[in-house]
Amino acid sequence: MSDKERLFSEFYSEVKIIEQRDSTLTPKQQIDRLNRPGCTYFNLNPFDVLQVDPEAKMSDIKSRYRQMSLLVHPDKNQDDAERAQKAFDAVTKAYKTLENNESYRKCLEVVQEAKDRVIQMVSEKRIKAKGQTIDEDDPAKYRHAVYVQTCKLFADLERLRVDEETKQQNERKRKAEEEEMHRFRVQYDREWRDNYEESRKDRVRSWRNFTAKKAKKGESLGGFKPPKTRMEQRPN
Numbered sequence: 001m002s003d004k005e006r007l008f009s010e011f012y013s014e015v016k017i018i019e020q021r022d023s024t025l026t027p028k029q030q031i032d033r034l035n036r037p038g039c040t041y042f043n044l045n046p047f048d049v050l051q052v053d054p055e056a057k058m059s060d061i062k063s064r065y066r067q068m069s070l071l072v073h074p075d076k077n078q079d080d081a082e083r084a085q086k087a088f089d090a091v092t093k094a095y096k097t098l099e100n101n102e103s104y105r106k107c108l109e110v111v112q113e114a115k116d117r118v119i120q121m122v123s124e125k126r127i128k129a130k131g132q133t134i135d136e137d138d139p140a141k142y143r144h145a146v147y148v149q150t151c152k153l154f155a156d157l158e159r160l161r162v163d164e165e166t167k168q169q170n171e172r173k174r175k176a177e178e179e180e181m182h183r184f185r186v187q188y189d190r191e192w193r194d195n196y197e198e199s200r201k202d203r204v205r206s207w208r209n210f211t212a213k214k215a216k217k218g219e220s221l222g223g224f225k226p227p228k229t230r231m232e233q234r235p236n
Contacts, residue, residue, distance in 0.1 A: 027071045031080060034072065034087035044154040046094035046107060048147075054111045058098075065095040110157065114150035121145070 025033070034043060047054050050064050068091045070076065077084035097103045122142070125134045136142040 030071050031083050031087045034090045035083045043090045044158050046097045049090050049094035061098050110153045114153050117149050118145050
């Protein structure tokens with residue numbers, strides 16, 4: 001067995017021991033764990049939230065989810081309902097992530113990428129150490145290095161997701177503003193044309209009424225009014 005295989009074998013053995021130990025955790029311990037400082041960062045790793053091996057079968061993941069959800073359910077922890085709800089949401093989100101085939105595959109890729117990076121890092125440190133012992137020779141420290149690298153990669157993915165979501169939101173907002181401005185301009189132009197047409201009709205009606213009154217009174221449009229003729233009276 002190569003050094004890499006030996007290290008990973010020891011790593012997974014320790015993981016299984018930890019999983020067995022954690023399976024007896026109380027609701028309070030699980031709620032504390034899922035609300036610990038930095039939980040927003042740590043809870044991005046669905047395997048860590050559910051405390052399952054990345055290679056676990058879906059049936060085992062589902063069983064673990066049911067166990068965890070019962071432990072931290074707010075209805076069963078009413079004395080700490082707010083934090084219990086936060087823990088329950090983290091457990092539910094983790095399970096839904098792993099339940100989906102596509103997102104589950106991406107999570108496995110993240111874990112594998114973390115392992116590969118740690119292997120590369122350990123290899124480089126061994127070369128520099130020139131045969132001397134390095135920290136990652138300790139299985140616990142090696143496991144911690146993989147854990148840290150995995151968390152970093154999940155955090156990077158989340159940051160990219162948030163950036164992309166923000167970009168899309170800004171794009172939707174920009175398009176909505178452009179559409180609103182276009183609707184405003186169309187409405188403004190229509191109202192302007194309608195008002196102009198209505199005012200034109202009013203002007204035409206006023207002019208026609210004016211000319212009709214002038215014609216009725218016998219007045220010219222130039223304002224000249226011919227004198228009325230009177231019959232002459234003969235003197236007595």
